[in-house]
Amino acid sequence: MSILKEKRFLLVLDDVWNENGNGWDALRAPLMVAARGSRILVTTRSLRVSSMMGTVPTYSLKCLSxxxxxxxxxxxxxxxxxxxxxxxxxxxxxxxxxxxxxxxxxxxxxxxxxxx
Known part of the structure; x- marks a missing residue:
């Protein structure tokens, strides 16, 4: 992943259900060399996944009226x-x-x- 070194990125992972914490750590590790301001946005319906991702508080969307x-x-x-x-x-x-x-x-x- 040297291609990301010192570059900013936005990675969107939509509808994540995998609750394997080791897999998440393996994915995230090479991304840590990116430039400051890079972001990973994860959407999920699993509270376990959202807490595992963890650097900011979970934001739960409400259903429509x-x-x-x-x-x-x-x-x-x-x-x-x-x-x-x-x-x-x-x-x-x-x-x-x-x-x-x-x-x-x-x-x-x-x-x-x-x-x-």
């Missing part, structure tokens, strides 16, 4: 976000949103797949 989920779904699923065009499908859409439990990725995935 039902209204925010519906707003996102509506914008993706209906042409120009206009649910008035299909009022009979609003109830079905709200049931779909409810099953997403406030998770924006689920809402986005389902909203894009049912464009009306």
């Amino acid at each position: 039902d209204n925010d989920c519906w707003s996102l779904f509506k914008r993706l699923a209906f042409v120009e976000g206009d649910s008035d065009v299909h009022p009979d499908l609003v109830m079905i859409g709200k049931k779909i949103v409810n099953k997403c439990k406030g998770l924006p990725l689920a809402v986005k995935t389902l909203g894009k797949s049912v464009t009306l």
